[in-house]
Amino acid sequence: MKGQRSATLDDVARAAGVSRATASRVVTGQGPASSRARDRVAAAVIELGYVPDAAARALASRSGTRLAIAVIGHTAAVLDDPYVGRVLTTAAHIAAEREVGVSLHWLPLNEPVTLAGLAGSRGLGGLLVVNPTRPALETVPRDLRGRVAAIGVGTRDVPSFDVDNRTGTEGVVRHLVSTGRRRIAMVTGPSWLPCGDRAVEAYQRVMRDSGGETRVVPGDFTAARGAAAAAEIMTRWPDTDAVFALSDLTALGVLDGLHALGVSVPGDVAVAGFDDIAFASLSRPALTTSTHPVEEIATAAARAVLDRDGSAPATFFPSTLVVRESA
Amino acid sequence: MKGQRSATLDDVARAAGVSRATASRVVTGQGPASSRARDRVAAAVIELGYVPDAAARALASRSGTRLAIAVIGHTAAVLDDPYVGRVLTTAAHIAAEREVGVSLHWLPLNEPVTLAGLAGSRGLGGLLVVNPTRPALETVPRDLRGRVAAIGVGTRDVPSFDVDNRTGTEGVVRHLVSTGRRRIAMVTGPSWLPCGDRAVEAYQRVMRDSGGETRVVPGDFTAARGAAAAAEIMTRWPDTDAVFALSDLTALGVLDGLHALGVSVPGDVAVAGFDDIAFASLSRPALTTSTHPVEEIATAAARAVLDRDGSAPATFFPSTLVVRESA
């Protein structure tokens, strides 16, 4: 195919009969260029199979060569969440198309210094913050503006990409109500995570509309917490007839905890989750839940920072109900 | 903390009272250097908090700035396997410490050209091949030697990091035998994947030793295939009293398929998996399996290519039996 070493910008410029500077302008699409120059350079690029050298570009423009993914949480264990794996997989795939790499970082909650340090490191091309809190987002330096995106809640300066868990929650809770459940409890996400607030509000609204009281216990998106929450709920409100968890992992834990308590699902208590992870269909009973298009969200967020597209301040991705056996 | 922009090698050299060339030799550990120079430079590095600029280094030494992770498989869907997510998460975390990023690539089986193309792209610092086949490994160019590692089977030139599924399989199958099972079937991995061969051989050996016939059906590591395999097995060998799948995902599918058939587990048929994924303890019945230290394996493999450590030709990580309810 290609004879020897890959073509450089000099080769392109020479082939197009223009200076290297002009070739650079055309390739990057940054400066001005006559349509004639544009065409000749474009042709040369194709003919030579030119691909810009990411390292050289990063060095000259101090633009960085890595897309950092920072996950906020109490412990480094947040990096092990399958959700993070899915975001990372998607981002790494998108980044690969542009010859950029992805690195993964844990951001201890309440230690915003770390984010500033990360942002200050050279070689940083862009930043994706997962599970952001507003205070943490405030600490991102302004010179990174336009190269940051949040998967979760955003700020005026940081565009946000997230699942629409408000309507998703409404769908699930309304389904519960429509199947005759009235005493519905909810297991939330971590209390410090603002993007779960919309879901809690949606749950409260539907409950109010249907005349039921609200029963909320805090969760942390883990299965272990789900099992404990199930016990807590059945002790505090023994007549509970449905549990909605804002995470399938937690819902699976709830299923486990209820089973240990001898409570039948969905006979005595209906259980619903959120995310529609692969295992939701494999549990017994199979889990009723609402979709979470993680791959689409991560793709959009990664593209936004990689392509410096700072338009849309906040994008919500729809979530749809999936009815199985548990509710 | 640090006042302004980060220190460069020039700053270090000046502070240490040596030339930039000497400072470079000390920092990289490559060329010769007097112990006196070594000490002074080391001190300056610490004092200034110097961190080499990955882009500049990559440009000057043509060493690349990315760790590529290539996953071999029939379709791009292999990238969605949670196993890949775990490998990627780990590698991205290790890479972050060295300011390098990772990128993710799908390598279509039987199209080795793609690997050569990937390897030829500039900016490639190292390569990790997941689920490698020997022919694919043969196509990695020799100038990448010492910067490639395989997670799975290796070759003379490519060091291998893998779980010891031979002893892992022995442990599981012997457990099955010791609990009275004799007619044990096995669902393997994809037939083109050589690293599953050792497991199949181990299964065959234990069966021979215990006087049972072998019953092998091919799998592909997915849950869907597990359900189909369960039906296939019960049709071909109705008296089967145990199924061992070389993947928890598949075993979970087997559980599902058996349930659909009205077969009770572990009453009629015992089921065991391999990997000990998080959901193994959440299924009903909870899955008996053998551990797979994916994070340790990925860490070792990533370190090997990042640190250019080509020693050990093959490293096997131990797998241990986890007995739960299904067998």
Next chain:
DNA sequence: CTGTTAGCGCTTTCAT
């Protein structure tokens, strides 16, 4: 709109 001229921060011959 275009070409010339400097670097970006580092590695690497090549003399010394």
Next chain:
DNA sequence: ATGAAAGCGCTAACAG
């Protein structure tokens, strides 16, 4: 063992 000097491939002022 060390230093001087020459780039790696690209972008970004600055003149024209």
